[in-house]
Amino acid sequence: MTQDSGSADDPLHTEAEPIWKRDFPYEAAEEEEVTRREFARYLTLGIGAMAAGSVGLAAWTQLRTINTGEPRPVVALHRVAIGETFLFDYPTPQDPAVLLRLDDTRVVGFSQKCTHLGCVVYFEPEESRWHCPCHEGNFDGSSGEVLSGPPTSPLGKIELEVRDGTIWALGREV
Amino acid sequence: MTEVTVARRRTTSAVLIYLIVLMSFQIFLVTVADQAFMTASKSLAWATAAVSVVLAFLAALCLRFLRH
Numbered sequence: 001m002t003q004d005s006g007s008a009d010d011p012l013h014t015e016a017e018p019i020w021k022r023d024f025p026y027e028a029a030e031e032e033e034v035t036r037r038e039f040a041r042y043l044t045l046g047i048g049a050m051a052a053g054s055v056g057l058a059a060w061t062q063l064r065t066i067n068t069g070e071p072r073p074v075v076a077l078h079r080v081a082i083g084e085t086f087l088f089d090y091p092t093p094q095d096p097a098v099l100l101r102l103d104d105t106r107v108v109g110f111s112q113k114c115t116h117l118g119c120v121v122y123f124e125p126e127e128s129r130w131h132c133p134c135h136e137g138n139f140d141g142s143s144g145e146v147l148s149g150p151p152t153s154p155l156g157k158i159e160l161e162v163r164d165g166t167i168w169a170l171g172r173e174v
Numbered sequence: 175m176t177e178v179t180v181a182r183r184r185t186t187s188a189v190l191i192y193l194i195v196l197m198s199f200q201i202f203l204v205t206v207a208d209q210a211f212m213t214a215s216k217s218l219a220w221a222t223a224a225v226s227v228v229l230a231f232l233a234a235l236c237l238r239f240l241r242h
Contacts, residue, residue, distance in 0.1 A: 036186045037240060043193040044233040050200045051223075051230035057207045058219035066214060115213060153213060 067091050068171045069158075074099065077165050080107070085123045087112070090158055090169045096120060097158055099167065102142055107167055110144050111156035121155065130155060189236050196233050200226060 034042075069091025080086045080101045090097040096112040100123060110130065112120050119134035129147055130139040137149030144155035159170040203226045210219035 040190050044237045047200050047233040048230045051226040054207045054223040054226035057211050058223035061211045061219040062216050
């Protein structure tokens, strides 16, 4: 296929410079065509880089330490009615947590992050379960175990204790 | 175009398709590794890394095959 049938009449047109280049004289930094072999090399390099990234991520997962938190008071027991929840942050301000008062003396606490993709869970008293609205994950209200939905691991549990009428967070279970 | 050239082109295309499949699988593995990291699942993270490295070796073998 010829690019310009009238190129013989055009003194500016040469084989080295097609006519479209004369009309649009802009050049990119890397304008050369990429051969299939080069493309295969780029793909292989990309695959290698991702493999290195996976190994790095595995090493990071292995080496990182999880902050289980220091004991600290959360809220006075009388401020949380039976069957009600209370939101707090534990162990750091970036970790949303929630506690549920089960009866006069028992309280349970969980990380509020769904173990599927990290959405915030909330308590459904009529079903006595924690519900994640993102992908319909459900966890048991008192144990945090998975009831249904895509999550495969239970909610992160926070050890709580009632001391002198105050609910204390003692640490996050790992 | 000679028969040898056509055969080489077909081989290159076949290897390219194979590499693209490997790349797709690798992208999937990265998401699995990310999930393993978020859930602190060490065994899953290492298993993913091992499969990922095997895929990288396979890709390198393909590239070496292309050079011959």
